[in-house]
Amino acid sequence: MTALDSRFRPGGRNWPLIWAYLIECGGSSKTTSATSMAVTAALRGYPGVVFDLDSNMSSSLILGYDETALKGKKTALDLLYGNATLDEVALPARYRVDDGYDDDAFARIPNLRVVPSSPAMASADTAIAEDADRNDWFAEIMRSYQGDDTVFYMDFPASYGKMPYSVLRMLDEEDSVIPSIKADPKDVKMVTRLLDELERVRDKNRGRRSVPGRPTLNHMLLTGTPTPTYKEAAARRAAELAEAKYASVLLPYVRYSADAKKLYEDECPLPILLPNSAPSVDYRKVMTHLGFVDMTD
Numbered sequence: 001m002t003a004l005d006s007r008f009r010p011g012g013r014n015w016p017l018i019w020a021y022l023i024e025c026g027g028s029s030k031t032t033s034a035t036s037m038a039v040t041a042a043l044r045g046y047p048g049v050v051f052d053l054d055s056n057m058s059s060s061l062i063l064g065y066d067e068t069a070l071k072g073k074k075t076a077l078d079l080l081y082g083n084a085t086l087d088e089v090a091l092p093a094r095y096r097v098d099d100g101y102d103d104d105a106f107a108r109i110p111n112l113r114v115v116p117s118s119p120a121m122a123s124a125d126t127a128i129a130e131d132a133d134r135n136d137w138f139a140e141i142m143r144s145y146q147g148d149d150t151v152f153y154m155d156f157p158a159s160y161g162k163m164p165y166s167v168l169r170m171l172d173e174e175d176s177v178i179p180s181i182k183a184d185p186k187d188v189k190m191v192t193r194l195l196d197e198l199e200r201v202r203d204k205n206r207g208r209r210s211v212p213g214r215p216t217l218n219h220m221l222l223t224g225t226p227t228p229t230y231k232e233a234a235a236r237r238a239a240e241l242a243e244a245k246y247a248s249v250l251l252p253y254v255r256y257s258a259d260a261k262k263l264y265e266d267e268c269p270l271p272i273l274l275p276n277s278a279p280s281v282d283y284r285k286v287m288t289h290l291g292f293v294d295m296t297d
């Protein structure tokens with residue numbers, strides 16, 4: 001079984017690799033990358049969980065759950081308040097194939113679950129500020145984890161508040177913070193602030209034994225890069241800037257596709273909706289680069 005591969009349990013710990021899609025930059029492609037990489041890995045035989053921690057509920061929607069589908073269901077907020085376990089909240093990932101909300105309006109994505117978000121996740125930082133014990137919500141879920149997932153894909157809002165901090169402190173050097181940014185020089189420049197924030201988290205947790213406290217930017221994704229039909233000068237300059245400053249962590253590029261917007265309308269992740277589009281091909285390349293070779297054939 002893949003799950004027992006030691007690379008998915010850094011330092012012999014009981015919980016999976018954590019990939020945190022984080023950058024304080026709206027519309028930067030965090031959700032597209034988190035869901036595309038998770039689905040690509042799942043289809044190749046690597047079980048995982050996408051945690052939707054953004055109150056905009058984007059990854060919940062792409063993985064088959066809008067607000068109507070989530071009526072009466074537990075969400076990430078119940079995890080934060082300690083009202084539910086991971087297995088009670090995580091739902092089988094799926095995508096829309098028909099209208100309505102019957103089970104046959106959706107098809108299952110094997111090997112993948114989603115922790116859905118809720119609009120109330122907008123108050124997550126306040127909830128932690130009101131009760132410092134809530135800072136441990138994610139630590140407690142990790143310490144009690146016993147499953148065989150390979151990666152937890154954490155989809156964040158565009159902020160460095162208390163909720164992202166409560167997750168970041170559980171990352172070790174083998175995990176990764178993955179800024180997924182658009183090929184635009186202004187987005188590349190935002191990475192400096194992320195590095196400062198990670199340094200702050202590491203400083204705050206130095207010497208602490210109860211949490212790893214070492215979130216590290218090991219991988220960076222540049223999306224919407226030029227193609228023969230999409231030749232933006234800004235995109236080319238962004239790629240040059242990223243290569244000059246971050247060559248050692250830069251993953252293979254994810255090219256531009258105007259169709260990428262359709263994920264939200266169609267409630268279906270990119271690798272399933274448009275498997276032959278340039279970005280889908282590129283996300284497969286990225287996952288191969290990261291060692292997630294196809295195990296299904």
Ligand SMILES: Nc1ncnc2c1ncn2[C@@H]1O[C@H](COP(=O)(O)OP(=O)(O)O)[C@@H](O)[C@H]1O
Pocket residue numbers: 025026027028029030031032033058223224225254255256257258259260261262263279
């Ligand atoms: N490779 C790509 N080419 C073109 N547009 C993209 C690409 N990846 C993402 N997008 C678009 O960028 C917008 C923002 O992406 P999203 O993943 O929702 O960002 P974030 O989660 O950072 O807010 C969406 O409309 C999405 O369709």
Ligand SMILES: [Mg+2]
Pocket residue numbers: 030031032054058059156
């Ligand atoms: Mg998002």
